Amino acid sequence: MTLPGLLSATVAEAIELVGDVRAVRRTLETLVDLGLGYLTLGEDTPALSGGEAQRLKLAGQMGRTQRDAVFVFDEPSVGLHPLDVRTLVHVLDRLVDNGATVLVIEHDLDLIANADWVIDMGPGGGAAGGRLVARGTPEQIAADDDSLTGGHLRRHLGG
CATH class of the missing domain: 3.40.50.300 (P-loop containing nucleotide triphosphate hydrolases)
Structure with a gap:
């Protein structure tokens, strides 16, 4: 070679x-x-x-x-x-x-x-973001109705 x-x-x-x-x-x-x-x-x-x-x-x-x-x-x-x-x-x-x-x-x-542990920032991106929306385990984030990430994670985890 x-x-x-x-x-x-x-x-x-x-x-x-x-x-x-x-x-x-x-x-x-x-x-x-x-x-x-x-x-x-x-x-x-x-x-x-x-x-x-x-x-x-x-x-x-x-x-x-x-x-x-x-x-x-x-x-x-x-x-x-x-x-x-x-x-x-x-x-x-x-x-x-x-x-x-x-x-x-x-x-x-x-x-x-x-x-x-997850820290979810948002509620959106750019000017619509920058504040703490949720924090906790993935399961806690998935259960948080205020978290957009939580909704996606809930569906991802099958819940």
């Missing part, structure tokens, strides 16, 4: 190409776990979406101690297939399990439904 050939491979393809080079393989597997297996190794980072760039930065933090770390993500699910959102939820759960505090600004109902 030539270097140009390797750089044109996707992250998922490259896992097979690097063989038993443990550190490289582990990094590539982390990228796949973060839903980035489709990226090519030689892809320019300015071409990445905001969510992709955040997940790429996160990959560099995985495997490090996260005790007392605070991670803030702004719409990390943008552009993700719903199955990849599930993967992202598991990665965020791993960060919390490793002692990190994770704050996510998000509209994806799967991510919201898996949160420990």
Whole structure:
């Protein structure tokens, strides 16, 4: 395999190409776990979406101690297939399990439904927003009739 050939491979393809080079393989597997297996190794980072760039930065933090770390993500699910959102939820759960505090600004109902605590700002966007509408567990938000997010979450949770 030539270097140009390797750089044109996707992250998922490259896992097979690097063989038993443990550190490289582990990094590539982390990228796949973060839903980035489709990226090519030689892809320019300015071409990445905001969510992709955040997940790429996160990959560099995985495997490090996260005790007392605070991670803030702004719409990390943008552009993700719903199955990849599930993967992202598991990665965020791993960060919390490793002692990190994770704050996510998000509209994806799967991510919201898996949160420990939700702060719903609104009641709308832009000039119609900016005030606290509801706060609590996803179930508490879903039960709040004043929360637009709660209505969507209620339907999402099947209630």
